[in-house]
Amino acid sequence: MPVIKSDVIDEDRRRLLGAAASGLAALGIASLLPAYSRAAPGSVAIRPFQVNVPEADLDDLRYRLAHTRLPEKETVGDFTQGVPLKTTKQVLDHWQNKYDWRKAEARINAVPNFITEIDGLDIHFIHVRSRHENALPLIVTHGWPGSIIEQLKIIGPLTDPTAHGGSASDAFDVIIPSLPGYGFSGKPEATGWGPERIATAWITLMRRLGYTQFVAQGGDWGAVVTDMIGVQAPPELLGIHTNMPGAIPNEINNGSFVGAPAPAGLSDEEESSYDQLVSFYKNVYYAFLMGTRPQTLTGLSDSPIALATYMLDHDRASLEMIARSFDGHDEGLSPDDVLDNVTLFWLTNTGVSSARLYWENKLAFFAPKGVKVPVAVSVFPDELYQTPRAWAEKAYPNLVHYNKLPKGGHFAAWEQPKFFTEEVRAGFRSLRKAG
Template identity: 65%
Template sequence: MTITEPRPDAEHREGDTSIRPFTAAFPDSDLEDLRRRIHETRWPDREIVSDASQGVQLDVVKKLARHWEQGHDWRAAEARLNELPQFVTAIDGVDIHFIHVRSQHPGALPMIVTHGWPGSIIEQLKIVGPLTDPTAHGASAEDAFDLVIPSLPGHGFSGKPSETGWDPIRIARAWIELMQRLGYDRYVAQGGDWGNAVTEQMALLEPAGLVGIHTNMPATVPDSIQAALTNGDAAPEDLSAEERGAWDQLAFFYAHGLAYAQEMGNRPQTLYGIADSPVGLAAWMLDHDARSYDLIARVFDGASEGLTPDDILDNVTLYWLTNTAVSSARLYWESKLPFFAPKGVKLPVAVSVFPDEIYAAPRSWATQAYPNLIHFNRLERGGHFAAWEQPELFSQEMRAAFRSLR
């Protein structure tokens, strides 16, 4: 990887607030090494069940590996990234990489968009055009955004923290500093997964300039519901149909979907295998949530879905080439926040509920969690990686969500 000037060490840039242009350019030798490692994968035995209950299935990963070695073109992904203005700036001792696209339309609303794990800035590439240039995508100039899309510390092209303490609260402070450094005195913020955790913490800090937030993975689960789920109790009898659906999704996730988070939350440094094996890394990243995995399995089986095989491999390859498998995992170790619990956000909040998310937040829970709820909509399709899977729907949601704040 190269940037337009050498990346200085943290101790040599104290007080440096400069914003430096960035270009992604990995050497051919890195890609040759990647293909060699994929080719030389030592495969495990096939699972002894007919479904994914034992984990990511061998046939799925073999199809992924075949395309990765023989068909995937990282240079095309690299070119798409480099078509966009990218920068690096040091905040709190860590280099923060970000995409920054200003709209040509006057009065565009600045928005900082934060990815999660196992996502990256790759997730947001499809929404850059529709949001910054809405008139070219069937929308109004009055709905234009300036976009700031940073890479989380320890992820992608951002620096890897060399000290503890980089939890969502500290990242939120860094994002506030970033928006100030870019000269934005009025803006909104958006996120899902860890992006939601960071975005909600920004709202709780109530910085001058932040006027509202949007989330596609809201933290709305009432304490009584969380306690019942944790204790293994039966679902309360007074749940509405919408609430019962969310309960069922959460109960499944807590019973079958938390293994990756528990390992990264407790022992992230133990994950040497995913830093050494690209196929191991891919399998680890695929096993995030059941619905996303099912979609990805269908994609590698030839189905036409919101994602393509190259979409998925662009993201995994970014993690591989930047060697961020373990550094990204440490965010789970750092954070002590209850993920789905309401945090008491008072700023205006917009919520988009995609049906195949880990859980589809009911309106009743969202209303309780966000007393200043300015937008709530349930979409007909889409899951955890909403901007990536359904960029058109996601872009429509952003326009509607923040229209009242312009």
Template identity: 50%
Template sequence: MKQAIKPFSVAIPQTQLDDLKARLANTRWPNSETVDDWSQGAPLSAVKSLCEYWQHSYDWRRCERELNQYPQFTTEIDGIDIHFLHIRSRHENALPMIMTHGWPGSIMEFMKVIEPLTDPTAHGGSAEDAFHLVIPSLPGYGFSGKPTTTGWGLERIAKAWIILMERLNYSKFVAQGGDWGSGVTSAIGRLLPPECLAIHLNMAIARPSEEDMASLTERDQKALADFQHYLDSDSGYAMIQKSRPQSVAYGLADSPAAQAAWIYEKFHGWTDNKGRPEDALTVDQMLDDISIYWLTNSAASSARLYWESFNSMFGDPLTIPCGISIFPKELFRPARKWAERIYQNLIHWNELDQGGHFAAFEQPEIFVNEVRSCFAKIR
């Protein structure tokens, strides 16, 4: 018997919002950093400003209304309630697509691409560009259930997504993702379900060979230098979340200022900005995402995906048709030659001149064009 699909809408109790404001008002702040940049983490003045806005000006109910304008559902898969948006296009031959976010992202990343993807004729495209969208919250993230046992890694999530698409009566679909969403989407590709026609990634992971290292272009040298900077100076969060997700969560679950700073720092480091995260995303956009982590108490359950799957991102080669879009401020920017050894059936490859790790969030128009171009090749 198929599990029920139940309608869902976001309705955070006012007591939780009051508690958030009280905690923000009672924050015990650390002393200021001893540098004049972000090299020790998010600067005190920037986090204070963000939290002051969160406490006094931010409107969570607006975010709720934005989410609730779209059909949302939950369904139990493999013992976990999966929350998802399901937006069907009015165009008859729309292509079903499941899109997966990562950490510290959420379904909020996709808010500005929903309309162009589902209703392309109103947004510069043609009816042939239309998609039916399924946008789930990862297990342990947002409004999905939190795993209570080990084992919820990339492959298990990928299998759940395949079941979800079957449950929605989609006999053919494509999949898209960045960050952990790239890992899940790649895992779907490795499982090779006959109903998945192709995948698209905006974070591709591939290593250079020894031979590649002997003939690096200037572009490749820069990409490797940036990745080395990530390993040396920007990956501490990942080492903590993959080794001690429970320990770090006590602070993040108790202090909204801590949760905000933990994510805000990534919006600074990983977006295509001119020095401030606000150059790439609005304060409201960032707080919509941060608020979902806080209001669903997801610090521990989201971090645990690192414990489960951090070493699974480098997987076996894929033969499924695959498109890759490389944004200039992405953490990993492999050369096409390196990528072709892993993604062995490339149908789309493009290197963009704007955008970072949160592609759909930062550059919705570019992202939409990339997804349309990729999947036009298999329609």
């Protein structure tokens, strides 16, 4: 397991914060470190954090990769049986011969990382304050099979927009927590950590950091958590942004789930979205397994290549894009990007603990949740489904921004950080004036 250095001794705190400050330039960030002395009196301690994976853990990973036993080649010429053997071999070769975890570790440690206990569980988070005045606090939540790795590319453009083609008036303070059971956050030892409880924990985190106003953003599970922050609507919340809206009308969702013909009266746009949903639901067995038998996935803790292939097979468009990247094509994600995320899961042994979120969830994933606060929606073309404006307007009656992007998929912040950051800026621009 990674060594977590979280001492609150003043000398260690100064050393760790100093190391984080010196590494900000690695991500193109000119930012101030968090000033936690401004947090509300009585706050639970916020402890500095660094990642330092023992070399023995990396040796163990190398040994397991070297002793991987692969299956035979698939009997089809496409992706209908899952991750092709060719792609699996390419992942294995890159992991063994070209990949360096220490580079990813350095990128994580280049920004300020912290741990704080909320509701009995240690929560890890990145917190980068902008150097610009009046920066808007933004909490960004990842999904599965994701982690904080997904958001590292957006920290610089959001916290220091003038260095990345933006205006100082669009600056954000960025907070990126690791979901419970994911990455460097604690693993719940009892049931009850579903999206609603996580949303409450995130509100507690923002208050603990001393923020009196904030906005929230998310995709995948992060979108569900962010919707629930919107449902809970704390007075500090100005609005939310989602790149995977919970906006499918129940009658549409129920029909597409069972693969029924499209209902009559749909527009061409809605019918296309319906067909996308039917296709997705035919290939969502990973979610069924995690939602019903997460503990059965013990192999994800024992075999790194099993973990990698399971994580790669999230959705058809993402898998095909990742396969092309391992073939040498310039795609939204590089082989190193992919393996940074997989290796983080492996080293923290969170393959099973992260899967339990599917078991915990009692919400309809894509259905409207009853969000009344201002909402910004960004629609990426290779997302699981394209949200028509009509659906977004019905699900989010206070829709303040809606836009369709020319490129990008399910992992929008990771794949297309430029488009993503521009959307976040545009989506929250009107709320800055209102706030």
